[in-house]
Every structure is written in C-alpha cells, then in structure tokens.
Amino acid sequence: MLEKIKKIIIDFGDGIEEAVNEALDNNIEIGKIIDAISEGLDKVGELYENREYFLSELILSGEAAKKGIEMILPRLNKEKSGIKGTVVFGTVKGDVHDIGKTIVSAFLIGAGFIVYDLGVEVTAEQFIEAIKKHNADILAMSTLLTNTMSYMKEVIDALKEVGLRDKVKVIVGGRPLSKEFAEQIGADGFAINPFDAKELCKKWIKEKNQ
Numbered sequence: 001m002l003e004k005i006k007k008i009i010i011d012f013g014d015g016i017e018e019a020v021n022e023a024l025d026n027n028i029e030i031g032k033i034i035d036a037i038s039e040g041l042d043k044v045g046e047l048y049e050n051r052e053y054f055l056s057e058l059i060l061s062g063e064a065a066k067k068g069i070e071m072i073l074p075r076l077n078k079e080k081s082g083i084k085g086t087v088v089f090g091t092v093k094g095d096v097h098d099i100g101k102t103i104v105s106a107f108l109i110g111a112g113f114i115v116y117d118l119g120v121e122v123t124a125e126q127f128i129e130a131i132k133k134h135n136a137d138i139l140a141m142s143t144l145l146t147n148t149m150s151y152m153k154e155v156i157d158a159l160k161e162v163g164l165r166d167k168v169k170v171i172v173g174g175r176p177l178s179k180e181f182a183e184q185i186g187a188d189g190f191a192i193n194p195f196d197a198k199e200l201c202k203k204w205i206k207e208k209n210q
C-alpha cells in the first residue's frame with residue numbers, strides 16, 4: 001500500500017485519495033504514509049533535476065502530495081501534555097514550497113501548540129508583526145531553495161534590530177539546511193523531521209516555564 005502511494009506521487013497523482021484512504025482504513029501508521037509521500041517526491045525531485053520531468057510534472061506531483069497530506073493531518077492526535085506555546089510559522093520570502101511546513105505545523109498543533117501559519121513568501125516584516133501581535137514564543141521558518149536560505153539570517157538580524165531576538169526561540173528547517181547552517185545564522189535550533197521539531201519546541205517551552 002505504501003509502495004502504491006509512492007508510485008502514484010511519481011506518476012503525477014492519479015488515485016492518491018483512494019490510496020491514502022485505503023492505507024488509513026488499514027490502520028497504517030501516519031508517519032509511514034507521510035514517508036511514502038516524501039519518498040515519492042524525492043524521486044520526482046531527482047527526475048526533475050535530471051530533466052526527465054519538467055515543471056508541469058513537479059506541480060502535478062506536488063499538488064497530489066498536498067492532497068494526500070491534507071487527508072492525513074486531521075488524524076494527528078492531540079497530546080494531553082498541557083504544553084501550550086505559541087508558534088509563528090512561515091516559508092521565507094522567495095520560496096513557495098509549503099508541504100513540509102504544513103506537516104511540521106500540524107505536528108506542532110497536535111502537540112498542543114497554537115500555530116499561526118503565515119503561508120509562503122513571508123518577509124521579515126511580516127514575521128515580526130505576527131510575533132508581536134501573537135506574543136509568540138517560537139519562530140519557525142522553512143525553505144527548500146538554496147538561494148533563499150540566506151533570507152533566514154536576514155529575518156534573525158531583523159529580530160535583533162527590533163529587540164525581539166531574546167524573546168523568541170528560532171527553529172529552522174527544510175531540505176537543504178543543516179545543524180551547522182542553523183548555528184551559523186544564529187538560529188536556536190534545526191530539525192530534520194516533524195518529530196524532532198515538536199520535541200525541541202516542547203523542550204523550549206518546558207525550560208521557559210521552569
């Protein structure tokens with residue numbers, strides 16, 4: 001069933017709803033379904049890089065993946081941990097990729113966080129305005145493009161300029177990023193997947209409340 005989901009994503013998405021429903025009906029773990037969709041997208045990315053696929057194919061597979069992910073997300077159980085931090089989340093300016101952001105955001109909501117998702121192509125000014133407005137504890141930024149990674153540093157520098165840097169923890173993520181990059185730009189943390197991301201955010205809130 002998981003192989004089928006992966007193949008459907010690679011083959012531009014026809015039948016994705018039925019395949020995800022089938023997996024959900026058979027109680028396949030949500031994490032495994034997300035992995036199958038991600039593996040499909042990885043292959044699509046590879047084919048695009050090798051010029052076997054073009055932008056139109058990237059779009060079709062991306063839309064199918066979004067559809068599949070959106071079907072899964074409401075099933076994430078809310079943890080009864082009582083932790084309630086506030087997160088402002090967005091994909092940075094210049095980047096429209098939002099599938100990974102949506103997954104991480106849903107895991108945070110499932111863990112009891114209030115998440116303000118600002119969408120894609122978010123500017124430093126918009127992040128700052130939202131942090132102030134919602135009195136956020138955490139800023140989460142995503143990017144999948146190498147040429148927009150540096151904008152994350154601009155956002156962190158802007159936070160310093162307006163005196164907000166010590167008020168929020170900053171977590172960054174996305175395919176081309178690394179722990180080293182996060183350290184270099186002055187972020188507080190990096191996570192490679194939604195599970196590590198929610199654990200790190202929970203840890204920060206616990207520390208803050210101690």
Ligand code: B12
Pocket residue numbers: 038041042043044045046048049055058059061062063066094095096097098099100101103104140141142143144145146147171172173174175176190191192193194197
């Ligand atoms: C689908 C897709 C698209 C879709 C996006 C649809 C959407 N709504 O998001 C569309 C068609 C729009 C698209 C457009 C483009 N794309 Co594109 N796209 C992809 C593809 C195939 C999959 C991305 C994806 O969703 N992966 C699945 C998710 C679940 O993984 P993820 O995003 O990495 O997220 C996980 C982690 O990284 C982490 N995470 C993510 N964010 C965050 C944030 C935080 C805080 C934390 C803690 C963790 C975290 O958790 C997530 C869950 O595990 C990738 C290839 C790939 N393998 O990544 C190329 C890819 C990212 N795209 C690429 C390119 C070049 C483009 C375009 C420039 C193409 C063009 N010529 O126009 C445009 C960019 C337009 C723009 N300005 O942004 C390149 C980037 C190359 C580079 N090094 O910069 C890639 C790598 C393809 C390739 N191999 O060449 N794309």
